[in-house]
Amino acid sequence: MEKRYKNCTIITGTGRVIDSGWLQVKNGTIAALGLMAEIKSDYSGDDIDLDGMTVMPGMIDCHLHLVMDGSPDPTLPLMGMDDSTATIIMINNAWKTLNAGFTTVRDLGCLNHVGLKVRDAINNGLVKGPRILCAGQMICMTGGHGWQIGIEADGPNEVRKAVRKQLKAGVDVVKLMATGGICTKGVEPGQTQYSLEEMTAGVEEAHKAGISTAAHAQGLNGVKIALHAGIDTIEHGMNLDDEAINLMLENNVPLIPTLSAGAHIISNGLQAGIPSYIVEKSICHRENRIKSCINAFKAGVAIALGTDAGTPFNLHGNNAFELSELYATGMTPHEIIISATAAAAKALKISDMTGTIEIGKQSDLLILKTNPLTDIKVLQQRKTIADIHIAGKSIFAENNFQMVLESNV
Ligand SMILES: [Zn+2]
Numbered sequence: 001m002e003k004r005y006k007n008c009t010i011i012t013g014t015g016r017v018i019d020s021g022w023l024q025v026k027n028g029t030i031a032a033l034g035l036m037a038e039i040k041s042d043y044s045g046d047d048i049d050l051d052g053m054t055v056m057p058g059m060i061d062c063h064l065h066l067v068m069d070g071s072p073d074p075t076l077p078l079m080g081m082d083d084s085t086a087t088i089i090m091i092n093n094a095w096k097t098l099n100a101g102f103t104t105v106r107d108l109g110c111l112n113h114v115g116l117k118v119r120d121a122i123n124n125g126l127v128k129g130p131r132i133l134c135a136g137q138m139i140c141m142t143g144g145h146g147w148q149i150g151i152e153a154d155g156p157n158e159v160r161k162a163v164r165k166q167l168k169a170g171v172d173v174v175k176l177m178a179t180g181g182i183c184t185k186g187v188e189p190g191q192t193q194y195s196l197e198e199m200t201a202g203v204e205e206a207h208k209a210g211i212s213t214a215a216h217a218q219g220l221n222g223v224k225i226a227l228h229a230g231i232d233t234i235e236h237g238m239n240l241d242d243e244a245i246n247l248m249l250e251n252n253v254p255l256i257p258t259l260s261a262g263a264h265i266i267s268n269g270l271q272a273g274i275p276s277y278i279v280e281k282s283i284c285h286r287e288n289r290i291k292s293c294i295n296a297f298k299a300g301v302a303i304a305l306g307t308d309a310g311t312p313f314n315l316h317g318n319n320a321f322e323l324s325e326l327y328a329t330g331m332t333p334h335e336i337i338i339s340a341t342a343a344a345a346k347a348l349k350i351s352d353m354t355g356t357i358e359i360g361k362q363s364d365l366l367i368l369k370t371n372p373l374t375d376i377k378v379l380q381q382r383k384t385i386a387d388i389h390i391a392g393k394s395i396f397a398e399n400n401f402q403m404v405l406e407s408n409v
Pocket of ligand 1: 063064065108308
C-alpha cells in the first residue's frame with residue numbers, strides 16, 4: 001500500500017513548512033517527503049494531486065472527557081449511569097472528535113473503565129474513532145475534585161493501591177487530582193488537595209510501571225507539589241510564579257491550559273442552567289489562567305493543546321475552539337499548530353509515533369482546503385477539512401458513516 005500526495009503545502013509540525021511539496025505514505029507510515037522541484041517522475045504508485053491544498057499532522061487533544069456531554073452540570077448525568085450507556089456516549093463523542101481533525105486524544109477521566117473498552121474497540125477496528133490514551137478513573141482524595149467519577153484514596157498507601165488498580169485495568173496514563181477545581185461543589189481551585197507524600201506515592205507507582213502521570217493542578221501550591229512529586233503534565237495551572245515555571249522548565253513538564261473550559265462556562269452562564277458555583281469560580285480564575293499560560297509560554301514552557309471537552313457547553317467536535325483561545329494569548333498560528341501537534345505528542349510521550357510529518361511517523365494527516373497559517377480559525381470549520389487520515393487510512397473514504405458525518409457538521 002503506497003500513495004504519493006503532491007502539489008501541497010506541508011506544515012510538518014517541526015517548525016518547517018514546505019510551500020510546494022509532496023509526501024509519500026507506505027503501509028500507513030510517512031516514507032518520504034520533499035519539494036515539488038525535486039519530485040521523481042518515474043513513480044508508478046498511486047499519485048494524488050492535492051492541487052494546492054495544505055497538509056498538517058492530525059491534531060491531538062491532551063485533555064478531554066469523552067463520557068461527559070457538555071451538560072450544564074457535567075457530572076450530574078453520570079450519577080447512576082450504567083456502563084453500556086457510557087460506552088455508547090463515549091463512542092459517539094470519539095467519532096465527533098475525530099471528525100473535527102483530532103486523530104489522537106487523551107481521556108483524563110471516565111466512568112469506571114469504559115474508556116479502556118472504547119480505546120480497545122477503536123484499536124481493533126470495531127468502531128471508528130481517534131487513537132485514545134486513557135486514564136480510566138481519576139484518583140482524588142475523599143470528597144476531592146472529581147470524586148463523582150473518581151476513585152477516592154487517602155494517604156500514600158491508598159493512593160498507591162488506587163494507582164495499582166488503574167494499572168491492572170490497563171490505563172495508558174494515571175490522573176491525580178492535586179487541587180480543587182471548578183465543576184465540583186464545595187471545593188476551590190486554589191485549594192491544595194493531595195499532599196506531597198500522596199502525590200509522590202501515586203507518581204512513583206505509575207512510573208515504576210512505565211506509565212505517565214497527569215495532575216489536575218490549579219492552585220499554585222498544588223502545582224508545585226505535583227512538580228516536586230515528578231508529575232509529567234500540569235493540567236490547567238493558575239497563579240504560576242517563577243518558581244513553578246522554572247520547575248516546569250527544569251523537568252520538561254508541559255502546561256495544558258484548557259482555556260476553552262472557562263470560556264464556554266462564562267459565555268453560556270447562569271441563564272444556560274450552569275450552577276452558580278461553576279460560573280462564579282470560572283469568572284474568578286479566568287484572567288489568572290490566561291496570564292499563567294502567557295507567562296509560561298514566554299518563559300519557554302511547552303504549551304500542549306487540551307480542551308477539557310465534556311465540561312459545560314464545551315462540546316465534543318468543537319475541540320478546535322481551543323486554537324482561538326491560544327491565539328488570543330498572543331501565540332502565532334504556527335506556534336498554536338505546534339502546540340496541537342508536535343508539542344502535544346511530546347507531552348503524551350508518543351512523539352516517536354505521531355505529532356509531526358516526518359519519515360517513519362504514522363501518517364496521521366489533515367488535508368485542508370485553506371492554509372491555517374493564514375487564519376488559525378479555519379480549523380474550527382469542518383468544511384475546511386478535505387480529509388483526515390489515521391495511520392494512512394482516510395476516515396472519509398473508508399467508512400460507511402457518511403450520514404453520521406453529515407449529521408455532525
Ligand atoms: Zn478535565
